[in-house]
Amino acid sequence: MYIPVILGTSRKGRQSEKVAKFMLQQASKAGLESELIDTRDFSSGVTDSTKTLPQSQKLSEKISKADGLIIVSPEYNHGYPGELKMMLDMVYEEYRRKPIGICGVSAGSLGGAQMVEQLRLVGIELQMVPIRETVYFSQVQNLFDEGGGIKDESYYGRIKKFLDELIWYAKALKKAREEE
Amino acid sequence: MYIPVILGTSRKGRQSEKVAKFMLQQASKAGLESELIDTRDFSSGVTDSTKTLPQSQKLSEKISKADGLIIVSPEYNHGYPGELKMMLDMVYEEYRRKPIGICGVSAGSLGGAQMVEQLRLVGIELQMVPIRETVYFSQVQNLFDEGGGIKDESYYGRIKKFLDELIWYAKALKKAREEE
Amino acid sequence: MYIPVILGTSRKGRQSEKVAKFMLQQASKAGLESELIDTRDFSSGVTDSTKTLPQSQKLSEKISKADGLIIVSPEYNHGYPGELKMMLDMVYEEYRRKPIGICGVSAGSLGGAQMVEQLRLVGIELQMVPIRETVYFSQVQNLFDEGGGIKDESYYGRIKKFLDELIWYAKALKKAREEE
Amino acid sequence: MYIPVILGTSRKGRQSEKVAKFMLQQASKAGLESELIDTRDFSSGVTDSTKTLPQSQKLSEKISKADGLIIVSPEYNHGYPGELKMMLDMVYEEYRRKPIGICGVSAGSLGGAQMVEQLRLVGIELQMVPIRETVYFSQVQNLFDEGGGIKDESYYGRIKKFLDELIWYAKALKKAREEE
Numbered sequence: 001m002y003i004p005v006i007l008g009t010s011r012k013g014r015q016s017e018k019v020a021k022f023m024l025q026q027a028s029k030a031g032l033e034s035e036l037i038d039t040r041d042f043s044s045g046v047t048d049s050t051k052t053l054p055q056s057q058k059l060s061e062k063i064s065k066a067d068g069l070i071i072v073s074p075e076y077n078h079g080y081p082g083e084l085k086m087m088l089d090m091v092y093e094e095y096r097r098k099p100i101g102i103c104g105v106s107a108g109s110l111g112g113a114q115m116v117e118q119l120r121l122v123g124i125e126l127q128m129v130p131i132r133e134t135v136y137f138s139q140v141q142n143l144f145d146e147g148g149g150i151k152d153e154s155y156y157g158r159i160k161k162f163l164d165e166l167i168w169y170a171k172a173l174k175k176a177r178e179e180e
Numbered sequence: 181m182y183i184p185v186i187l188g189t190s191r192k193g194r195q196s197e198k199v200a201k202f203m204l205q206q207a208s209k210a211g212l213e214s215e216l217i218d219t220r221d222f223s224s225g226v227t228d229s230t231k232t233l234p235q236s237q238k239l240s241e242k243i244s245k246a247d248g249l250i251i252v253s254p255e256y257n258h259g260y261p262g263e264l265k266m267m268l269d270m271v272y273e274e275y276r277r278k279p280i281g282i283c284g285v286s287a288g289s290l291g292g293a294q295m296v297e298q299l300r301l302v303g304i305e306l307q308m309v310p311i312r313e314t315v316y317f318s319q320v321q322n323l324f325d326e327g328g329g330i331k332d333e334s335y336y337g338r339i340k341k342f343l344d345e346l347i348w349y350a351k352a353l354k355k356a357r358e359e360e
Numbered sequence: 361m362y363i364p365v366i367l368g369t370s371r372k373g374r375q376s377e378k379v380a381k382f383m384l385q386q387a388s389k390a391g392l393e394s395e396l397i398d399t400r401d402f403s404s405g406v407t408d409s410t411k412t413l414p415q416s417q418k419l420s421e422k423i424s425k426a427d428g429l430i431i432v433s434p435e436y437n438h439g440y441p442g443e444l445k446m447m448l449d450m451v452y453e454e455y456r457r458k459p460i461g462i463c464g465v466s467a468g469s470l471g472g473a474q475m476v477e478q479l480r481l482v483g484i485e486l487q488m489v490p491i492r493e494t495v496y497f498s499q500v501q502n503l504f505d506e507g508g509g510i511k512d513e514s515y516y517g518r519i520k521k522f523l524d525e526l527i528w529y530a531k532a533l534k535k536a537r538e539e540e
Numbered sequence: 541m542y543i544p545v546i547l548g549t550s551r552k553g554r555q556s557e558k559v560a561k562f563m564l565q566q567a568s569k570a571g572l573e574s575e576l577i578d579t580r581d582f583s584s585g586v587t588d589s590t591k592t593l594p595q596s597q598k599l600s601e602k603i604s605k606a607d608g609l610i611i612v613s614p615e616y617n618h619g620y621p622g623e624l625k626m627m628l629d630m631v632y633e634e635y636r637r638k639p640i641g642i643c644g645v646s647a648g649s650l651g652g653a654q655m656v657e658q659l660r661l662v663g664i665e666l667q668m669v670p671i672r673e674t675v676y677f678s679q680v681q682n683l684f685d686e687g688g689g690i691k692d693e694s695y696y697g698r699i700k701k702f703l704d705e706l707i708w709y710a711k712a713l714k715k716a717r718e719e720e
Binding site: 220 | 369370371372400403405406407408409436437438439440441442443444445446447448449452474478481482484485486
């Protein structure tokens with residue numbers, strides 16, 4: 001199962017990078033093939049869904065191959081970052097009938113919960129299946145040690161539940177897509 | 181496949197009843213086993229998730245048996261009707277890993293689009309899979325003839341797409357649930 | 361300034377009652393005329409916006425008189441309680457150009473944040489002004505002492521900010537309505 | 541009253557430009573001082589709220605001066621365009637206590653209704669007042685003649701209602717801000 005981790009912000013000093021790297025590690029430990037898809041590498045400046053840009057073609061290949069997606073994203077003013085939306089809007093059919101799990105990141109205590117809701121609705125329109133399980137990373141600036149390890153061990157249980165659910169859907173939908 | 185049609189309003193004079201009956205007919209024609217679940221028959225007056233009420237038990241049985249749900253609901257002030265929410269909140273585990281398709285109903289031209297978005301988010305929290313396909317029934321007061329037939333034939337194509345997608349998910353998820 | 365506190369759930373054993381009573385107290389201390397509007401006293405069983413019910417007429421009078429609203433509500437499955445929505449849908453013009461402040465309540469750590477977003481959109485359609493400031497009451501079951509006092513003192517600062525903003529809007533809009 | 545019109549997409553071939561120019565014209569006719577704020581002129585590539593970029597400073601000046609905002613934006617996959625979000629996230633305090641009116645644009649029949657809901661929630665977090673009135677521009681590709689005039693005259697009534705409401709709030713809040 002190939003389920004890449006999308007890092008949803010290109011902001012200088014982004015804290016979500018720590019979360020994305022940590023989730024990538026956890027996904028690998030759970031037996032998934034994964035890699036980071038960084039919005040910084042897929043920047044276009046304007047919405048472009050023509051798939052004529054080199055970065056669109058690269059994204060198209062990755063999403064086509066994917067059995068699901070993990071998105072790690074901060075919340076900016078209760079919504080998703082512009083660079084994440086611009087990247088997601090680059091392709092369309094590639095997302096069809098694949099699950100999406102969202103990890104919200106915030107400096108405050110709500111872990112990006114409002115952004116998660118908005119992004120789920122975008123995910124449905126992209127023909128994806130947004131899973132219920134979510135990991136809300138609150139107070140992210142204090143959450144990781146220097147080596148990138150998470151200080152609050154309670155996250156492990158939540159991440160396991162999140163990955164289990166994502167993998168259940170990834171398998172179920174992959175099988176059904178292949179039998180079509 | 182048993183996929184009941186929920187009628188999401190108990191309002192006197194409700195127009196959505198015509199839509200629900202029409203969708204029930206279309207679901208049957210598509211080979212689904214179905215029936216109407218009418219909020220009028222599951223009224224509780226207050227939110228109650230204890231499953232001790234007779235109507236909760238009846239709902240629990242129906243949703244347990246279901247392979248998916250169709251909800252036909254009007255939009256009231258950009259949200260879902262209170263009676264629909266109260267009924268949905270009666271049970272929980274019964275919804276797990278089943279698809280939900282929503283038909284929005286409105287007197288205006290937007291077909292309940294805003295309500296659909298809110299209800300999708302509730303559906304995700306109920307562990308359901310809200311499908312992308314939606315049928316927006318606009319200007320409902322002028323849409324049906326006396327016999328309950330739909331005057332605008334373009335709806336048939338949309339309903340077919342909607343039911344096809346719902347059935348695809350119902351089958352895929354049923355199979356995966358059974359193989360657990 | 362008359363700004364009542366709506367208690368948005370009728371559920372047996374509701375924790376939000378403590379929050380609503382606490383907010384009523386705080387509103388009074390801030391100089392507001394207030395009172396509790398309890399969904400239990402405005403139950404109708406079905407959505408009814410005809411304003412022919414005695415409880416609709418009572419609600420109409422209260423909302424007409426109000427210079428703004430505080431809603432204290434739990435989150436049920438990421439949405440608002442059915443009884444709250446049913447009550448809000450009873451009247452319409454009475455809400456026009458008045459501010460609404462929402463306090464979310466949850467047993468978990470997100471304080472009803474997802475419900476707040478949905479309710480804000482309903483508020484806009486009701487022609488109200490949803491203010492940015494919100495008080496999220498998390499882990500409500502542990503938050504109050506036996507006398508109804510709040511154990512976590514950090515809430516006082518947030519409540520002050522919330523009430524200040526609500527009062528600012530209540531005054532600004534009242535004045536503008538009167539000058540029409 | 542200075543209320544600029546934000547054009548929310550930089551996409552090549554954007555249809556929303558016609559709507560934005562039309563709304564600019566209508567705003568001027570209604571007596572407003574206005575101008576187009578085009579996302580193409582405020583592109584940054586990544587979210588940046590440091591206000592150190594020249595385009596951030598320019599935006600800051602314009603929003604500071606504004607008594608309200610009109611946003612004309614298409615809907616992409618049920619959400620707002622990335623370039624619009626990135627631009628809005630550039631500044632913050634400048635938006636405080638000013639009304640925002642949103643015009644949705646779509647090639648389909650729902651006029652961007654889902655995007656409008658998401659953008660309203662962002663607007664609230666930016667401390668703005670999203671007004672209820674909205675103009676949904678559906679089937680935009682067929683809506684304007686070669687001279688930029690609108691073919692469907694029923695829009696004029698909706699635009700008047702929209703501008704009237706926006707101006708009411710702009711005046712009420714300006715006055716209240718000045719009296720602080």
